[in-house]
Amino acid sequence: MIDLIRDLSPGxxxxxxNPQFAFIQLMNSISQGMNLFIIAAGLSLIFGVLKVINFAHxxxxxxxxxxxxxxxxxxxxxxxxxxxxxxxxLGLIALLIERTLFRQIYEAxxxxxxxxxxxxxxxxxDVAKIIWGTDQYSVSYPASMSGATDLGVxxxxxxxxxxxxxxxxxxxxxxxxxxxxxxxxxxxxxxxDREMLAALGVNVPVIYTSVFVIGSMLAGFGGALASPFSSxxxxxxxxxxxxxFVIVIVGGLGSLWGSFxxxxxxxxxxxxxxxxFPNAQDIFAFMLLLIVLLIRPWGLFGKPExxxx
Amino acid sequence: MKRxxxxxVASTALLAASGVSAQEIRVGALYPTSGGGAIYxxxxxxxxxxxxxxxxxxxxxxxxxxxxxxxxTKLNPATAASAAKEMITKDKVDVIIGGxxxxxxxxxxxxxxxxxxxxxxxxxxxIQLTTTKLHPYVFRTASHTDFExxxxxxxxxxxxxxxxxxxxxxxxxxxxxxxGLKAGLARHAPEVKVVADLRxxxxxxxxxxxxxQIMGAGCDVVTSGLWGSNFVNFAxxxxxxxxxxxxxxxxxxxxxxxxxxxxxxxDDYPPNVISNTYELWYDHSVPGHQEFQEKxxxxxxxxxxxxxxxxxxxxxxxxxxxxxxxxxTNSDANVKALEGMTLMTPVGERTINPADHQANTGQxxxxxxxxxGFAYKxxxxxxxxxxxxx
Numbered sequence: 001m002i003d004l005i006r007d008l009s010p011g012x013x014x015x016x017x018n019p020q021f022a023f024i025q026l027m028n029s030i031s032q033g034m035n036l037f038i039i040a041a042g043l044s045l046i047f048g049v050l051k052v053i054n055f056a057h058x059x060x061x062x063x064x065x066x067x068x069x070x071x072x073x074x075x076x077x078x079x080x081x082x083x084x085x086x087x088x089x090l091g092l093i094a095l096l097i098e099r100t101l102f103r104q105i106y107e108a109x110x111x112x113x114x115x116x117x118x119x120x121x122x123x124x125x126d127v128a129k130i131i132w133g134t135d136q137y138s139v140s141y142p143a144s145m146s147g148a149t150d151l152g153v154x155x156x157x158x159x160x161x162x163x164x165x166x167x168x169x170x171x172x173x174x175x176x177x178x179x180x181x182x183x184x185x186x187x188x189x190x191x192x193d194r195e196m197l198a199a200l201g202v203n204v205p206v207i208y209t210s211v212f213v214i215g216s217m218l219a220g221f222g223g224a225l226a227s228p229f230s231s232x233x234x235x236x237x238x239x240x241x242x243x244x245f246v247i248v249i250v251g252g253l254g255s256l257w258g259s260f261x262x263x264x265x266x267x268x269x270x271x272x273x274x275x276x277f278p279n280a281q282d283i284f285a286f287m288l289l290l291i292v293l294l295i296r297p298w299g300l301f302g303k304p305e306x307x308x309x
Numbered sequence: 310m311k312r313x314x315x316x317x318v319a320s321t322a323l324l325a326a327s328g329v330s331a332q333e334i335r336v337g338a339l340y341p342t343s344g345g346g347a348i349y350x351x352x353x354x355x356x357x358x359x360x361x362x363x364x365x366x367x368x369x370x371x372x373x374x375x376x377x378x379x380x381x382t383k384l385n386p387a388t389a390a391s392a393a394k395e396m397i398t399k400d401k402v403d404v405i406i407g408g409x410x411x412x413x414x415x416x417x418x419x420x421x422x423x424x425x426x427x428x429x430x431x432x433x434x435x436i437q438l439t440t441t442k443l444h445p446y447v448f449r450t451a452s453h454t455d456f457e458x459x460x461x462x463x464x465x466x467x468x469x470x471x472x473x474x475x476x477x478x479x480x481x482x483x484x485x486x487x488x489g490l491k492a493g494l495a496r497h498a499p500e501v502k503v504v505a506d507l508r509x510x511x512x513x514x515x516x517x518x519x520x521x522q523i524m525g526a527g528c529d530v531v532t533s534g535l536w537g538s539n540f541v542n543f544a545x546x547x548x549x550x551x552x553x554x555x556x557x558x559x560x561x562x563x564x565x566x567x568x569x570x571x572x573x574x575x576d577d578y579p580p581n582v583i584s585n586t587y588e589l590w591y592d593h594s595v596p597g598h599q600e601f602q603e604k605x606x607x608x609x610x611x612x613x614x615x616x617x618x619x620x621x622x623x624x625x626x627x628x629x630x631x632x633x634x635x636x637x638t639n640s641d642a643n644v645k646a647l648e649g650m651t652l653m654t655p656v657g658e659r660t661i662n663p664a665d666h667q668a669n670t671g672q673x674x675x676x677x678x679x680x681x682g683f684a685y686k687x688x689x690x691x692x693x694x695x696x697x698x699x
Contacts, residue, residue, distance in 0.1 A: 014525065021525050028517040125344075134347040136538040138545065138574040148549055157549030160517070230514045231541040235345025239512055274518045281479075281510055 011275035020154045025271050031160040033267025034167025035226055039240065040247040040259045041174060042218030048254030049191050049211040052102065052113050056120040058241030059128075060090050060216050064223025065232040066128060069137045079142035083224040090220025091213045098212040103205070121237070129234055136233040159228060166225070170218075171260050178256065187211060191254065246285050250292045252302020261300060334370065334638055336361065336628065337402035338379040339389060339417060340621070341409055345512075346384035348537065348569070349409055349617050353432065354379060355608055356618025357406065360625035370632050375625075378402050384409065386416035393420040393428075403638040404429065406624040411435035411481040418447045427640050427647070431624035432617075435481040436489065439667040446640065448647055448661060450623045452670040452696060454482065457562045457585070458489020459496070460674055460694040461532055464583055466498040468558040470530030473501055474523045476543075477534045479508040486534040486562055496699070504528050511539065520547045529557045536563030540570060544579045553579040558676075560584070566677055566688050567616040578677065578686045585672040585694075588656050590614045591683070592673065592691050601655035623654045627661070627668075657693070671695040 006013035015022045043057045064086040072082035097120065105113050141159050148155040178184040189197045190207050198204045230236060247266050251258025266285055273284030298304045338357045340350035361375045369375065378400045382389035396402045405421060406429045408414040414433025421428035422444040430438055430449040434457065439449050465473060475490065477483030494501050505526040507519045523531060535543050553559060559582045566584035590613050593599040605614045630652055635642040648663035659668045675688040
């Protein structure tokens with residue numbers, strides 16, 4: 001039996017006969033998924049409240065990686081300071097963009113919103129080239145995480161383990177913010193009826209700004225965390241933004257849990273798919289997307305849109 | 310739309326006014342100068358401009374000046390093909406020089422064939438360009454995947470490894486390099502087995518799934534053509550697994566020995582890497598190289614220079630010599646002139662084989678090691694592996 005499987009897919013045979021290998025692939029799936037979750041959560045949050053599909057989210061991620069490079073490699077700051085600086089820098093950029101540009105388009109049609117966010121992609125892509133040039137850079141792992149950790153079953157890179165842990169931490173933090181704080185209640189109210197919220201005397205524009213800033217900070221932070229294994233380089237945002245859209249659409253646009261589950265599914269499907277059918281790596285993520293769209297067009301954790309416009 | 314028509318009319322008028330006369334030689338340059346490819350296309354364009362300026366400063370060719378018409382390929386074959394077509398029909402270029410990425414090279418070559426205009430491929434390496442897709446108007450001054458694969462096979466033999474894991478980007482270059490390597494192994498080291506063939510897509514960001522397969526395959530040598538940021542990402546992800554320490558050698562095509570990779574990676578550059586490059590700013594074994602390198606350094610404002618300028622420079626050198634020899638810009642006459650032409654370039658003598666239009670472009674190969682006086686790993690010793698398949 002196993003020989004038959006080996007003929008069809010050597011990767012699948014290894015998965016079935018070597019539990020260590022299967023375990024490593026599971027860890028690969030989780031760590032990749034968690035890094036993507038941090039970024040996708042920001043995208044989903046922004047859409048959930050602002051109802052804007054922000055194509056520039058990928059370029060924010062790229063900026064995060066570049067800022068990380070500058071702060072940690074050029075100025076020699078510790079790794080985590082670099083990651084916080086990346087989040088902070090993107091927060092500032094987002095504040096500026098929201099106040100000057102986004103504010104003009106909340107009431108505009110979707111096409112206008114897409115055009116604006118796409119314009120930001122092009123402009124920020126060129127700004128990055130002016131600041132950092134076109135070279136690819138390399139960011140070192142933090143010294144304490146450059147090696148591997150013994151998990152009993154097998155050794156696994158410490159840095160990737162950290163990614164597996166930081167994803168759930170961010171999930172819990174965001175969940176706590178949304179469910180347990182006043183800001184969270186206002187935000188949830190704003191997703192349901194912004195006019196009513198404004199009529200009740202809540203400063204809705206401030207809610208919008210804060211959501212956009214926090215969502216963008218997540219992109220910057222995610223880019224900083226990705227930079228040691230995904231070198232900062234022009235165009236690094238292009239594949240990432242597609243992955244993120246797959247995740248948030250599978251999970252349901254605007255749903256935090258959806259992004260989390262979507263990111264995990266993406267990691268699992270990509271990694272195990274690549275092992276089993278190495279010549280068709282790209283197909284699996286989109287198959288996942290297709291199946292979800294056929295069965296639940298609003299995503300696994302999303303809510304169907306009530307009625308027409 | 311109006312604007313496009315207007316600019317088309319305007320540029321035609323301009324062409325007429327300036328009189329695209331027999332006086333100037335119009336050279337089309339095709340490199341990616343925006344987006345991800347700009348890392349390579351930018352420096353290549355510098356080399357191109359440097360060659361053109363030098364020729365013009367020396368009085369042009371038979372008194373005729375070179376004029377560059379540059380367009381951006383965006384690293385995209387379709388964009389490159391339409392840019393090539395426009396250059397020929399609208400800008401009336403006499404030749405197209407450049408191309409980066411094998412996919413772009415094949416697309417531009419096809420346009421050159423249809424239009425009967427010479428295309429000199431300075432960077433694309435896929436073997437198809439000068440074999441199955443060969444036509445009278447395409448020439449290549451870059452190396453190709455059979456030469457590169459053969460050199461890698463020789464190095465596998467030298468490393469003493471017997472089990473090879475091969476990981477290649479999933480597009481024309483990677484597939485052809487894998488084939489070149491296998492053919493080379495059959496010639497030089499028939500005892501060596503390729504135990505894993507892995508094909509991550511070009512530009513993939515997560516290599517863990519492939520790295521762990523290599524770790525599990527029990528190979529003692531890894532061969533690869535992952536280039537540019539693909540190599541950087543692969544190396545950064547493989548190092549924590551200890552991959553580079555557990556193998557005899559990581560033998561890599563794709564020029565990851567070049568300054569632009571090694572310099573940027575610094576201490577993160579992994580151990581046991583043996584790789585190649587067309588040019589090294591610190592190696593002046595070829596006469597005239599030092600002078601060339603200093604000029605590039607002066608242009609770029611850095612002592613250390615990238616490998617890309619020399620590739621574009623050589624393309625212009627060859628075309629200029631062809632025009633000098635044939636006395637004009639007639640494509641068919643210049644095809645004849647280029648066939649069998651020998652030139653001294655900043656990285657050695659090159660001859661174009663009249664049979665397949667391929668220059669005998671070998672590369673510098675060697676282990677990447679730490680040396681005194683350098684801030685990052687450099688190639689030492691440097692060996693030139695000539696372009697020949699025995």
